[in-house]
Every structure is written in structure tokens, then in C-alpha cells.
Amino acid sequence: MGSPNRGPHGLSPEPTGSPIHGQVQRPPSLSSRRSHGQLGLSPGVHLPSPPPPAQSHPENQGRVRPSDPSGPLLAQKGLVLRSGPSQQSRSLAPPPGLRPSDARPNPPPGPSLPQFDGLAIETLILQRKGFSPDVIRTMMAARRPISSKTYHCVWKTFKDWCDNAGHPFRAFSLPRLLSFLQSGLSKGLSLGSLKSQISALSVLFQRRLATIPDIATFLQGVSRLHPPFRDPVPPWDLNLVLTVLQGPPFEPLGSIPLMWLTWKTVFLLAISSARRVSEISALSHLQPYLVFHSDRAVLRTVPSFVPKVGTSFHINQDITIPSFCPQPSSPREVALHALDPVRALKFYLHRTQDIRQSSSLFILPTGSQKGSPASKATLSRWIKEAIRRAYIAKGRPPPLHIRAHSTRGISTSWAFRNRASAEQVCKAATWASIHSFTKFYRFEDFAASDAHFGRKVLQAAVA
Incomplete structure (x- = not known):
């Protein structure tokens, strides 16, 4: 679907809109591809309302909700979509040696999906607490890079779990958090891995999760159901x-x-x-x-x-x-x-x-x-x-x-x-x-x- 007014090569003219941290370039699309109105952005992303499209697909209804309680926490660098090749970069004349029937323009790449950026999320959390950029850089240096990478991987895992279950990523819920930990336990995660996940999510929600009595009880239950076993035999001689x-x-x-x-x-x-x-x-x-x-x-x-x-x-x-x-x-x-x-x-x-x-x-x-x-x-x-x-x-x-x-x-x-x-x-x-x-x-x-x-x-x- 798309606008009936098309430029050469079947490309839709680029619409204009309000900038989000600078102009967001929407890649051009062919008539056989979805228009930019169908790009699957994260629910927490706030975008200005685009001009009404010529047609609307049912699956796109409610894709972007300005009133989403999760807030714009996912507005990170992954949301700045990479622009596709410009129309000027497409050659109108076929290369030498090619018949006109072979000189078809290369199809443009599909729109880039938002990438999860834990560093941007952590920066935004600290910005919302009123800290200056210099203070944020110093505070984020408190953890080793490998620890931060591990934390961000846990956040992404938690977000994927929330998306699959239809839960908001940013809204804290103790029953939901325990269900997430239980799913990890069912997949074979050890007590130590579950404790690492709790530490990572404590930073995300800015709460001392390990001190919550119900979480402490859950971990105690894990230690009894799956007691940590240390093999007395060395792994090698x-x-x-x-x-x-x-x-x-x-x-x-x-x-x-x-x-x-x-x-x-x-x-x-x-x-x-x-x-x-x-x-x-x-x-x-x-x-x-x-x-x-x-x-x-x-x-x-x-x-x-x-x-x-x-x-x-x-x-x-x-x-x-x-x-x-x-x-x-x-x-x-x-x-x-x-x-x-x-x-x-x-x-x-x-x-x-x-x-x-x-x-x-x-x-x-x-x-x-x-x-x-x-x-x-x-x-x-x-x-x-x-x-x-x-x-x-x-x-x-x-x-x-x-x-x-x-x-x-x-x-x-x-x-x-x-x-x-x-x-x-x-x-x-x-x-x-x-x-x-x-x-x-x-x-x-x-x-x-x-x-x-x-x-x-x-x-x-x-x-």
C-alpha cells in the first residue's frame, strides 16, 4: 500500500514530520513493501502523529500510544533509523554491457528495527534523577564494563519476556518479577544466576529488590529445591x-x-x-x-x-x-x-x-x-x-x-x-x-x- 503519487522507480515521496533528536530519516519503500506507517516501534516510543495514510492496516491500530505509562524510556540510539539509499544515488542509466531489461534498481533495505540499548536506558534513568552528564559518566564507571554488559543483557531478556507476555517493560510489579525469575528457574538457571538477575533489575527499577521479603523467600526456596552442589573432585588432574x-x-x-x-x-x-x-x-x-x-x-x-x-x-x-x-x-x-x-x-x-x-x-x-x-x-x-x-x-x-x-x-x-x-x-x-x-x-x-x-x-x- 502507499500513496498514489509515486516518483520514478516506484518510490514514494518522503513525508515530512517533526524531528526527534534531529531529523529521523524514513527509508524509501517500494509499492510491494509496507509504508513507514507500519513500522513496528516499541510501545514506549513517543512519536508525533503522522499524516493520515491513504489506507490503514488493522494490525497497525494502536501500535503507537502516546499515553503509554511506560514512558519514553526506550528512546535510544536504536530509534534513529538508518536512512536508505537516496534517490540521487540510484543510477538511471544501465551500466555498460547490460541490456535495458537487466538494469533494474536494487531493492532498498527494509526499515531498521529499534535496537535495545542498555547504555542509553541507564543514562536516561540517571538523567531523570537530575544528574549532570559528568556525574552520570562517573557513576556509570562504578561497574566493570563486563558487569554492565551482563546487566544490559538481563534487561533485554526481561523486556523480551514482558513483550511475549504482553506486560509493560518499565512498570514494576512484584508478582510479574517473580514470574520472570520462576521462568528462569524452570529453564535451569542456578541460584547464582537468579541473584545476578535480581542485581541487574535492581538497577533498572532503582529498588533494592534483594531486600524485599517475598524475593528473599523465593531465593530461599530455590536454595532448598536446588541446593548449590560443589563437586569435590577437581575438574582436571x-x-x-x-x-x-x-x-x-x-x-x-x-x-x-x-x-x-x-x-x-x-x-x-x-x-x-x-x-x-x-x-x-x-x-x-x-x-x-x-x-x-x-x-x-x-x-x-x-x-x-x-x-x-x-x-x-x-x-x-x-x-x-x-x-x-x-x-x-x-x-x-x-x-x-x-x-x-x-x-x-x-x-x-x-x-x-x-x-x-x-x-x-x-x-x-x-x-x-x-x-x-x-x-x-x-x-x-x-x-x-x-x-x-x-x-x-x-x-x-x-x-x-x-x-x-x-x-x-x-x-x-x-x-x-x-x-x-x-x-x-x-x-x-x-x-x-x-x-x-x-x-x-x-x-x-x-x-x-x-x-x-x-x-x-x-x-x-x-x-
């Missing part, structure tokens, strides 16, 4: 991996492929420090962020790095990597010296010095981006690959669903088993208290020991 790392194909470090050296070095650094992959990705090979001593290497993250917990304790922690059997005097000690993370790090720096294009400690050893910094995802993949290759070399099937983050739990558990003190473990893993360890891993109260944390982890090879 540290002893097996360390045994394989002592010989081929991970030795000798001077001649094995650089990729294998990279896998081994990253893995040894991860388990001997119990640090997160995000921290390992923020290390540098330059001084003063890497200093070698006779019995250890001391690393620090670059100043631009913001840790998961941005306190002075977490930001200013040194990462101390121990040497292991630095002066071997027996065949057994020679084999254990192959697990020395300081030795592996020195070999790695020497063999990558000619391809370096970055000050980052770990770089890509191959490919078109050779010498560039390795991302967190790449470092995680390398840690998992070291474990997988060790199992294959041992003739064992690799474990399924290996997570790079598991190095933190396994390394701290082995350190405790070898009688490292609680203080040593907390400092190595940058835990402010032992609560994080006792919550997720078995805790045994061994006597304090002067042994270094990293050496205690590496002693798994001789257990």
Missing part, C-alpha cells in the same frame, strides 16, 4: 599435567615450537600465582613491571589496568613467581627444574624478542597479528590447551568443559594441601579474607608454613 610438562613435548624449551613454549609458560604462571586471566593479560615485559631476582620474578600489572575489585589492596599487589629447584643436583631435581616458571619466562622472553610489537608480556606467536598483545580470551584458550595437550600426551582423554579460571581453585587447594598458610593463599589469590576460598573449595586448617605459595603448588608434581 594437576599432578598429571605437571608430570607431562617436565618432558617432551614441552621440553626442551630452547627448541620446542614457540606455541608449545607459550602454552607452558602461561600455564605455569597461572598456577604458581593463582591470578585471574585479566591480571595476566595486564602484565608487561618491561621494568619496573617485571624484575628478575636470584630466586624469583616479581611482576606488577600496568597502571592502566583496573582489577575486578578496585581497592588499594588489589591494585598494588605484587605478583611473585618463585624459582623451583634453581640449582638441580640430581636427575629428579633436574626434572623438577623443568617446572620452574622463572626459567620458562626467561626462555619465552628470549625467543619472542625478535617478533615483539607490544610491551605486553604475552604476545601472539603466529598469524597475521604476530607480536601483538594476547587478549584475555586467547590467554584462557592457551591455559586450557596446555591442559588438553598434557592429557593427550599421557594417552588420556582430555576433560570436558575445562575452564581457565579453574587454575585459581586448584592451585590454592594444592597449596593448602601442602600446608601453605591461609595468609599466603589469600595474598597470592588477592582475596581480602579466606571466605572466598572456604565458600568454593574445601578448607583444612593446616599449620602455617614458611614455604612460598608458588612452590607449594608446584610440589603437586611430587605428591
